[in-house]
Amino acid sequence: MSSRFDTDGGRVFGIRTDLIEQFVDTVNRDLKAKIGVVIVTLFVIAAILAPELAPYDPMAQDFAPLQAPALSSETPLGTDSFGRDLLSRLMYGARISLGVGLGAVLFGAITGVLLGLVAGFYGGWVDDLLMRSVDVMWAFPWLLIAIMLVAIFGQGVWNVVVAVGFAYIDDFARITRGEVLSIREEEYVLAAESVGLGDLEIIFEEVFPNTVAPIIVQFTVLVARAMLAEATLSFLGLGVKPSTPTWGALLGQGRDFITTAWWISIIPGLLIMITVLGINLFGDALRDAFDVREVDSE
Template sequence: MPGGDDGSLRRALAALWRDPPAVAGTGVLLLLVVVGVAGSWLAPAGINDVDVDRMLQPPSWEHPFGTDELGRDVLSRVLVAARVSLQVGLVSVGIALAVGVSVGLLAGYYRGWADSVLMRAMDVLFAFPVLLLAVAIVAVLGPGLLTAMVAIGVVYTPIFARVTRAGVLSVREQVFVRAAISIGASDLRIMRRHVLPNIAAPLIVQTSLSLAFAILSEAALSFLGLGVQPPAPAWGRMLYDGRGFVTDAWWLGFFPGAAIFLTVLAFNLVGDALRDVLDPRQLTVSEARRSTS
């Protein structure tokens, strides 16, 4: 089974490290993980500590992100809400990755009727707009964090199924796969040892990009009241609560919106860098440029 050696891995990591946007995006994501894990300890105040005497105060040393209409500290709520966004992104994309890869692997490897049935089912899901399908699923199952994760996972499953199937159709015709079939290796072993490792690169890129869109989808569902339910903080819900104070208290919408923007931008920067780094043609071109410079 051909695969990347240690030298290729080192070159890929070195190329990633030389990309300033990728380094910046990775730094933001690492900060997001730290905040998501330790947000409750980093928050300077309780997320639901109501103080009507301090309502709608602008950013200050005491409240760096200001206070909301109930006097709650906006910084604390933004920090704790990071855990929700990170949890939804990881779980929902994990669901989409597991189901989509399984479907695409079976469809691409066995082809025939299995390919037709499985991929037509994916085409049905793919025909719906992402947010509309997610709203429909949440409306049926009921609003909440768990249903939001399931809904987002379902709507992104067809993307992973298509990416996987395309890779499998190409790898299946390679000599090393035909050799494994000729010596009597089981289908499960061939898919696990020979096919999956050789289609991992596009799946890694798709995962990083899907995490960004999953966080956006969760924010949209929370904004519509179908995601995380009050009083638990969520960036999308905080945007909804601050929509009526745009002129009088700009900080209510600015800081959760900035958190969404930076998180999605970081995932996209890392995803674009991974796409370039994991593409052998791009890596060869970059090496050729360095050798002639």
């Protein structure tokens, strides 16, 4: 059989290999996608390998270089007011910032998308119940919920992930539900039912794959907001421990020295910006690759 078609195999981590091929194609063709992939890969590697790559312990204080100029060979980016190496702190900070940013949005996305899928697919009172609950969540100021969650569960990375991600559930639920409502009217959903598929199979095989495009876009937009939200919580002392380096915290701490040592604030800010840009470009590439129609029409 000459066909490369195979309905059983051809999956890596549950993702069809032809979709991975398409993604590689998209990246090869599209410069913006390439930039996005490079940025995201670079930052993720820096975060993962921070213990190996960082020149100093991010917590170690050394007051000697405090007097040294910022761009010395020993501490390329200088130190903060406690004499901690800024470059090392930024590398370690990437772990928390990227982790909380991605983790929180992932938490919000999984919860919200599931709610939206169920609400949109079943409609009726299920829809009313779920979406009104989401409305209630939305009506609370995000910060209040975050303070409440941290007050109950205490500080810590995972609690920050949940506290930040909680605020995004309603975004994902609403977007997904809207998509599902229109997809539900498509005949292929009815066709799947007539073939004998169960509700869960229909939801995840027929409906969900057709909702991913706007979800990916929303995901990449919210990662940026989540990283800033983590900074806000850290600033208020509700995030991770104050001494733990995160980009948001570094940015906040550097504020006091903005007139004398501007780079302490500016560099983490730039990093957040570049990461957000990279994730957005990465997300666009993902969306293009998964849209089988778009790939062909180009």
